[in-house]
Amino acid sequence: MHDIYNFVVGPLAWFGWGVFILGAIYKLVYAYNKFITKDATSAHYMSWKFGLRSIGAWLIPFFTTGWKNNPLVTAVTFVFHICLILVPIFLSAHAILWQQFFGIEFFWTLPDNVADIMTLLVIAACVFFAVRRLAYPRVKFITEAKDWWVLLLVVSPFITGYLAYHQIFNYQFMIVLHVITGLAWLALIPFSRLSHMLFALFTRAYIGSEFGGVRKVKDW
Amino acid sequence: MKESKFDRKIDDIGLKEGIAKLTPEKIQQTFQKFMDSEAGAKLRVYHETCVRCGMCSEACHFFVSHDGDPSYSPVGKVTQTMNVLINKKGRVDAEFVYKCAQIAYTECNLCRRCMHYCPLGIDTGYIMSMVRRFCHLLGVTPQYIQDTAHSHSATFNQMWVKDDEWPDALLWQEEEARDEFPNLRIPLDVVGADIMYSVIGPEPKFRTQLIYQAAAILHEAGVNWTMPSLPGWDNSDMAMYTGDFEMMGRLKRAHFECAQNLKVKKVVMGECGHAFRSVYDMGNRWCGWDNYPVEVVHSIEFFAYLLRTGMIKMKTKFPGPVTIHDPCNIIRGRGLMDELRFVAHEIAEEVIEMTPNREYNYCCCAGGGVINCGPPFKNVRVKGNKAKAIQLRGVKEKGVSTVISPCHNCHGGLEDIIHGYELGMDLKFLGDIIYEHMEKTKAVE
Amino acid sequence: MNKLYTCIACAAIATLLCFLPAISQEDVMTIGGPDAFYGFTDPQRPVVMFTHTQHMDLEMIDGSCLPCHHDGRDEEGNFTEGDMVPCKDCHDEAAKGEMSLLNAYHKQCIDCHEQAEAGPITCGECHVKTEFYGMPLGNDENQGESQE
Numbered sequence: 001m002h003d004i005y006n007f008v009v010g011p012l013a014w015f016g017w018g019v020f021i022l023g024a025i026y027k028l029v030y031a032y033n034k035f036i037t038k039d040a041t042s043a044h045y046m047s048w049k050f051g052l053r054s055i056g057a058w059l060i061p062f063f064t065t066g067w068k069n070n071p072l073v074t075a076v077t078f079v080f081h082i083c084l085i086l087v088p089i090f091l092s093a094h095a096i097l098w099q100q101f102f103g104i105e106f107f108w109t110l111p112d113n114v115a116d117i118m119t120l121l122v123i124a125a126c127v128f129f130a131v132r133r134l135a136y137p138r139v140k141f142i143t144e145a146k147d148w149w150v151l152l153l154v155v156s157p158f159i160t161g162y163l164a165y166h167q168i169f170n171y172q173f174m175i176v177l178h179v180i181t182g183l184a185w186l187a188l189i190p191f192s193r194l195s196h197m198l199f200a201l202f203t204r205a206y207i208g209s210e211f212g213g214v215r216k217v218k219d220w
Numbered sequence: 221m222k223e224s225k226f227d228r229k230i231d232d233i234g235l236k237e238g239i240a241k242l243t244p245e246k247i248q249q250t251f252q253k254f255m256d257s258e259a260g261a262k263l264r265v266y267h268e269t270c271v272r273c274g275m276c277s278e279a280c281h282f283f284v285s286h287d288g289d290p291s292y293s294p295v296g297k298v299t300q301t302m303n304v305l306i307n308k309k310g311r312v313d314a315e316f317v318y319k320c321a322q323i324a325y326t327e328c329n330l331c332r333r334c335m336h337y338c339p340l341g342i343d344t345g346y347i348m349s350m351v352r353r354f355c356h357l358l359g360v361t362p363q364y365i366q367d368t369a370h371s372h373s374a375t376f377n378q379m380w381v382k383d384d385e386w387p388d389a390l391l392w393q394e395e396e397a398r399d400e401f402p403n404l405r406i407p408l409d410v411v412g413a414d415i416m417y418s419v420i421g422p423e424p425k426f427r428t429q430l431i432y433q434a435a436a437i438l439h440e441a442g443v444n445w446t447m448p449s450l451p452g453w454d455n456s457d458m459a460m461y462t463g464d465f466e467m468m469g470r471l472k473r474a475h476f477e478c479a480q481n482l483k484v485k486k487v488v489m490g491e492c493g494h495a496f497r498s499v500y501d502m503g504n505r506w507c508g509w510d511n512y513p514v515e516v517v518h519s520i521e522f523f524a525y526l527l528r529t530g531m532i533k534m535k536t537k538f539p540g541p542v543t544i545h546d547p548c549n550i551i552r553g554r555g556l557m558d559e560l561r562f563v564a565h566e567i568a569e570e571v572i573e574m575t576p577n578r579e580y581n582y583c584c585c586a587g588g589g590v591i592n593c594g595p596p597f598k599n600v601r602v603k604g605n606k607a608k609a610i611q612l613r614g615v616k617e618k619g620v621s622t623v624i625s626p627c628h629n630c631h632g633g634l635e636d637i638i639h640g641y642e643l644g645m646d647l648k649f650l651g652d653i654i655y656e657h658m659e660k661t662k663a664v665e
Numbered sequence: 666m667n668k669l670y671t672c673i674a675c676a677a678i679a680t681l682l683c684f685l686p687a688i689s690q691e692d693v694m695t696i697g698g699p700d701a702f703y704g705f706t707d708p709q710r711p712v713v714m715f716t717h718t719q720h721m722d723l724e725m726i727d728g729s730c731l732p733c734h735h736d737g738r739d740e741e742g743n744f745t746e747g748d749m750v751p752c753k754d755c756h757d758e759a760a761k762g763e764m765s766l767l768n769a770y771h772k773q774c775i776d777c778h779e780q781a782e783a784g785p786i787t788c789g790e791c792h793v794k795t796e797f798y799g800m801p802l803g804n805d806e807n808q809g810e811s812q813e
Contacts, residue, residue, distance in 0.1 A: 005787060006779075031261040038260025041505035058339055065580065066337035070275050077273075077339075092709060093788050096771055105762055112709040138283075139274040141290030142299045147272050167794040167804055175787050196269035200340050203265060207341035214501060216555030217579040219335055 001172045008179040013101070016183030023190030024198055031199065047209040054208020055201060057220045064220030073132075080125035083118040084154070088182070091115050093165075112165075119162050126155035150193040157182040226291075226300070226319045232596045234363030235321050239314035242358060247317060250357050251310025263350055266342045267306050270295065276344060279334040281582045282327055285606035292604070294334040294344040297323050301351045321360045324351035326597040327604065329588035330461075331548040336580060345588075349463065356463030364594025368458040371421070373467055376474050377454035378421030387449045389424035393431045397439075400663050404439045406431075409482065410446035416484040416514075417447050418475065420456035420492050422628060430490060433655040437523075440662055441531040445488075452478030455489050455516075457498035461589025465506050472503030479514040487512075491519045491649045493549035493587060493627035500554060518550060520626050523650055524559045527566045534567055535659040540622065541570040542648070543615045545608075545634060546581035547627035555579070564624055567653045572620050574611045582607050584625070586633025601633060602640040609641035622646045624653070692718050696770065704753035704766050710792040713770075725781055733773060 036043045058064055067074040088094060092109040099105055110118070129151060133143045160178035163169055189197055196203075211219035277283050277293035290296045301320040305312060330345040338344070355361060361369070371380045381389070387408060394406040407413065417438065423430050438445050447453065452474040459467035479487050489495055499516045517525075526532040544564050551557045557578040564571050576582065585605035590597065612623065612634075623638075623645055625631060631647050638645050694715045697708035705712075721728055736747025736755075747755075756769040774791065778784035785791050793804050 002782070002786060031265055034261035034264065038258070039262050041508070042260075042262060044510065054341065058341075064336070064339075065279075066275050066339055069278060069337065073273065073275060096788075099768065100771070100775070107761060136274065138277040138288060138290040138293055138296070139272065142272045142274060142293070142295050144272070144299075164789060166797050167789050167802055168797055171789040171804070172787065175789060193269070193271050196271055196340055199265050199269045203269060204341040206262075207335060207343055210343075211335065215553050217552055217557075219341065 001176070004176050005172070005179075008176055008183070009097070009101075013179070013183060016187045019187035020189055023187070027190045027195060027198060031202075042206065042210070045209050045213050046206060047213045050209045050212025051205030052208075053212060054219050055204050057208075057218070058204060066220070076125050076128050079121055080129075083122045083125075086110065087115055087118050087122065088157075116162075116165065119158050119165075122158045123155060123162070126151055126158075146193060153181075153185050153188060153192070153194070157185050228322075229318070230322060230326070230596055230600070232322075232362050232593075234361055234366050235318050238321070238355075238358065238360030239318050242314040242317060242360070244311070244313060247312060247314065247358065248310040251305060251354065254354050254357060255306075255310075258353065259350065262343070262346060263302070263306075266347055267303065269340055270298070270342050271340070272299075273339070275339065276334040276337045276342075279337040281329075281331075281333075281585060281607040282604045284582075285604050292327065294328075297328055298344060298347050302347050305351075305354070317355065317358055317360050320351050321355040321362070324348050324355060325362050325365065325462075326590055326593050326600050329548070329583045329585060329590050331583035331587060332552055333548070333580070333583060335552075349461075352461070353463035353465065361462050362593040362597065364596075365458055365462055365589050365592040368421075368592055369462045369464050369467060372457070372459050372471055373464075376451035376471060378456045378458055379425040381421055381424055381454075383451065386424060386453060389428060390431065390447060390449075393428060393435060397432050397435050401436060401439050401660070402664055403662065404435060406435050407446045408449045410444075411481075412483050413444050413446035414485050415443055415445040416479045416482055416487045417445055417490075418453060418455040418479075418487055419490040420495055420628060421454045422456075423490060427628070430649065430651060433649075433651045434490060436655055436660075436663075437526070437532060437651065437658065440658060440660060441526050443531070446482060446484065448478045448482060450478065455487075455495040455499070456492065457495060457503060458589060458592055460498050460502050461494070461592065468498065468503050469506035472498060472507055475499075476513050484514065487514050487516045488522045489516055489518060491626035491628065491651060493547040493553075493629055494589075497549040497553050518554070518556060518626075519650060520550065520556050520559050520563060523563045523654060527563060532654065533659045534654075534657050536657045537566075538568040538622070538648075538653045538657055541572045541618070541620045542568045542622040542624050543572050543574055543612075543620045544577065545574070545584065545623050545625035545630055546578055547625060547630045548581070548583050548587055550627065551581060552579045560626065563650055567650065567657060568622075568624070572615050572618050574615050582611060584608065584627075584630040584633035585637070587627075587629045591629055591632045598636060602636050605633070605637055606641075608634070609637050609643065612638065612643050612645060613641070616643055616645060620645070622648055624648050624650060626650050692716055703751050704758045710788070711794050713791045714793075723781075732777070 058067075061074055061078045062068055062071065087110065090106065090108065090110045092112055092115070095106045095109045133139050133147065133151075157178060160174055160181050164171060164174040164178045168174075185194075188194060207219050211217055272295065274290075274293065274295060276295050277288070277290065280292060280294050282292035283289065283294075283296075286292045291300065301323050304316070305320070328345070328348040330349055332343070332345040334344045335341070368378045371378055375381065375383075377386070390406045390408065394404065397404045397406075415438075417434060419431060419434075454471075455475055457468055457471050459465070459471060475487075496516070496518050499512045504510070504512055523532075527534070542564065544560060546552075546557060546560065551560065561571070574581075582605070585601045585608065590601055621644070623634060625634060625647060626649060631649070634647055637643070638647070694703060694717060695712050696703040696715055697705035697710075697712040699706060720726060720733075730749065731746050732744045734747050734749055735744030737745050739745050752769050752773075753766050756764055756766040758766040760766070762768070774784070775786050778786050794802060795804055796802055
């Protein structure tokens with residue numbers, strides 16, 4: 001089992017990180033090139049001021065029209081994303097790995113009991129999203145297979161992580177599964193719906209620039 | 221997503237004839253070329269990153285009016301059109317192109333209300349205009365709007381107004397107006413005038429009194445103005461909405477060349493929405509201009525200026541409460557909501573607002589070229605805007621029977637809604653009220 | 666004379682008491698927990714069981730005190746032998762960085778286990794949970810130790 005573990009946290013981890021980083025760079029560079037060549041008449045209007053204004057406005061829960069009109073989704077979305085970002089980075093067990101593999105030392109890590117709750121929140125949020133996809137006609141209609149895959153992709157490291165942390169079922173098997181699902185998640189960020197993680201700031205900044213600079217109205 | 225069935229197909233000869241000429245190879249090749257040469261990062265990134273949350277749904281008046289039918293939501297329309305095209309790399313049949321065209325041309329007004337709802341800032345209006353572009357490249361466009369686009373290419377105006385009919389219409393209005401204002405002129409081709417007044421094709425065609433009114437207001441204000449007698453006078457741009465961007469660019473170029481030949485300082489345009497969009501947002505970009513080469517002032521801004529400076533004084537105000545319908549292309553498109561309110565409050569005794577209003581207004585459902593798709597799609601517009609009818613009925617119950625809207629398309633759309641839902645309300649342009657209630661110092665009694 | 670015997674006896678007892686901890690070294694040590702002899706009074710993770718003799722008997726250690734009981738490094742970077750004191754006497758529990766007690770334990774244990782290709786290397790193998798909100802999980806507290 002340790003051989004497998006060493007393989008997944010060793011070569012496979014490097015592969016996962018490599019795909020993530022190189023893929024992200026490729027995607028961003030490709031999009032940037034397309035943007036300034038094919039969408040030059042849009043790129044021209046990019047503005048720091050309005051771009052940041054728009055990003056800022058949409059980072060405040062319940063501030064924008066979209067957030068206000070969907071309070072439950074807003075609450076779940078914010079909690080989900082905050083937990084989704086903080087837990088994988090600042091979990092104390094992950095901090096050990098950051099230290100072990102990258103030599104990065106954190107001055108603060110999430111207390112385990114807090115991280116435990118945050119993990120459950122992520123899983124609960126995913127259940128919420130799944131129920132929404134099934135039960136809400138407006139979402140059901142637009143749901144594709146890849147929306148389900150991405151949900152599964154996101155939730156699986158959290159489920160396996162939770163089970164591994166609590167050592168329910170076979171711990172060694174679970175920890176390996178956890179690493180594999182986590183790496184899959186990372187590696188597929190540039191190549192799935194998760195790419196909104198890479199592009200959200202840019203799409204937001206762009207439309208903010210258009211609305212602020214050209215259309216002179218708020219985009220929220 | 222399951223291949224959703226499309227049970228609302230409407231017979232349109234333009235679309236029918238259009239798809240009859242298609243072969244799967246042609247569709248695929250055209251799409252490939254479209255993706256390679258025209259579509260850039262925006263379309264691709266939007267396609268990839270939309271997480272299908274459905275939050276944009278209730279932004280759309282079509283969705284709201286159809287009691288939450290998901291196939292009318294902004295993302296629903298994208299899912300049924302561009303999403304499939306990209307996923308299948310254009311390997312679709314002609315019938316699918318028909319569906320794309322019907323959705324893109326007649327079930328989306330490109331009003332961009334959904335932009336207030338999308339956390340990721342995905343520009344659904346842009347995606348739908350790209351679907352239109354693709355349909356245009358295939359020659360699948362609704363007959364009526366294509367007819368206006370043909371008119372644009374042949375005559376540089378939207379309504380097949382012939383070269384001699386245009387000055388004739390102006391002279392006719394001048395003559396009419398001189399009964400009221402003896403010294404009134406509609407000055408043609410005055411080089412070096414301060415202002416060139418430009419209108420859309422339908423004004424000489426069937427809203428000619430608007431030219432009369434504008435002439436009266438400009439005359440009363442003592443403005444040094446002119447109108448061009450040659451093609452280029454029309455500021456409208458239906459080619460922008462069919463996806464014929466080449467023609468859109470030529471039209472804008474002709475219009476501004478007209479203004480530059482006359483060496484005017486500014487172009488003042490009539491109360492039109494889409495023409496304004498074509499100069500500040502779309503046509504200028506196609507021509508590679510950062511902004512318009514000659515400043516274009518919308519009627520709202522111009523009336524606000526005339527009223528602020530006292531060049532026009534109101535003798536009376538419009539009696540009784542009015543409400544304001546905010547046209548998307550001027551308000552959400554250019555932020556003139558405060559100017560519009562300034563003018564409305566100057567000219568009317570009481571203004572009762574509808575909600576949502578200002579940049580959050582519901583579209584009239586006629587804009588974006590939808591009304592120009594003609595009679596076959598009239599019911600699409602009327603049924604698709606129950607939301608607006610409910611809004612209007614709300615203010616009607618508060619005693620409002622007059623709606624101000626400074627946009628021709630909005631007038632067309634709202635008229636049908638008012639009749640369709642038997643609301644019994646009047647529609648007014650700002651110019652209607654100003655002309656009616658201003659001090660006419662230069663008029664004979 | 667009696668006094669002399671008493672003195673000798675006292676000295677002997679005192680000496681014995683001095684060495685008692687070393688001699689009576691509990692074989693299974695618990696790192697973390699209320700007594701805190703090896704640090705971490707209130708650990709976030711389950712306490713870690715460590716069997717001293719089992720490690721001493723290993724071939725690669727062969728009764729030597731290094732590399733665990735170290736004190737600084739020589740010119741070649743190898744540990745020099747140090748006092749037989751708990752790690753926490755030098756590695757501060759509250760500290761951050763390489764010298765912290767947390768790091769010292771993790772590094773010492775995992776590196777050695779990796780090198781030996783034996784012994785636990787993942788979190789849960791040392792920090793063994795025995796129950797999940799009161800429900801016994803059937804995990805053996807000493808399971809990490811038993812792996813060779």
